[in-house]
Amino acid sequence: MAHLTVDIGGSPGTDCRGFCKYCYFKRLKKEESPEAFGCKYCLPFSKGCEYCTNGVREKYEGFKDLKDVADDILANLQIMDGDLERITISGGGDPSCYPEFKDLMEILGSMQVPLHIGYTSGKGFDEPEMADFLVENGLTEISFTIFASDPKLRADYMGDPTPEASLEVFKRLCKKIDVYAAAVVLPGVNDGEILEETCRWVDECGAKGMILMRFANREDQGLILGNAPIIKGQRLHTVREFGKIVARLNSKYNMKINGTPLGDPEIGSPFALTDEPELVEKLPKVTKKATIITGSIAARAIQKILDGCGNESWVVGTKKEIACLMTIDDLREVDLSRVENTVIIPGRAFVHEKEACEVLSADGVSRVVIRGPDMLTADAETSMGMTKNEVLQMEMDGFAELIRLINMYGN
DSSP states (O other), X not given: OEEEEEEOBOOTTTSSSSOOTTOTTTTOOOOSSOOOOOOTTSBTTBOOOHHHHTGGGTOOOSBOOHHHHHHHHHHHHHTOOSOEEEXXXXXXXXXXXXXXXXXXXXXXXXXXXXEEEEEEOOTTOOSTTHHHHHHHTTEEEEEEEOSOSOHHHHHHHHOOSOHHHHHHHHHHHHTTSEEEEEEEEOTTTTSHHHHHHHHHHHHHHTOSEEEEEEOOOSGGGTOOSSOOOSSTTOOOOOHHHHHHHHHHHHTTSSSEEEEESXXXXXXXXXXXXXXXXXXXXXXXXXXXXXEEEEOTTTHHHHHHHHHTTTOOSOEEEOSOSSGGGOBHHHHHTSOGGGOOSEEEEOTTOBOOHHHHHXXXXXXXXXXXXXXXXXXXXXXXXXXXXXXXXXXXXXXXXXXXXHHHHHHHHOO
């Protein structure tokens, strides 16, 4: 199955009719030469690459010209193996705000392949008839951030100049294609009764599902770009509190409701394996010792699953909640007295292995740092379109690879 991604470029806040009040890229410092974090794409002895320097900051030029986008499409099609079965439109900016959006849709629609818009706020949809145009040109799936079904709240917090039209586009699309709603949840703003009404409205419209995103406002919650807080004085949900909200709402409506960072109530992810001891027994046995460093949310679940495979080492949970957003500063806070000579860090962490070795050997013990699997489980966005068996298979594959690394490099 060949899948084409069409990148239209653009930057948050610039190519989306302005920042939403809660946008994670808001308040980002404009630096000519930002410091590189380090990541898995860097060369072994050189910290810094395009991804961990500019990519993570969405530091790109404006939207690409339609001609350049078309040239990229043609070039990608020429090197593609197999029949094209799916096209996804994405970019740093919002597709609905792309100046030549209609022309782009007509070009892609002429290819007669199902189209998917990976994300849009809908702020660029000023006419309800846009829904019909999208469907006529092959759109079959869209992820649509609504924030709230209340147009006034949407206008205030998203900066949508035509909120009624945007919500009407959403409603019409729900009747014809697969639509997934999304909302960042701010306590005291769009939670409580307002969130209940939003979920009721989205469910009534016929959306396939809704992803609720807990608002992050601190560095330990993932704001690693030096721009915290996004909203000063904003009250926050704890991870567990938010997970309970998601589970309760999911039980009330026909559509599937997921939450990030927790969780998928129907599947039991992240880390659905914690409730599947018979599957854990089928994983390889841990025969050596290595310290796993991860985020605070994942630590307990990873420890439980590995312990079920014979593990005797400590899984370190840092203050950073999300493992793939860990930086070198998180490693500096680790208690080295309990760390094995082999350390495995998250595959997608923003850390350079050479620098990690130096930090984790600061007590005089020379340690080896290995980058682990990219994913051990499915986040809410990923599991939304997956079955429980598919999620469990992803976890089985991820943990099998992690255990292989422990047994290969461990003490």
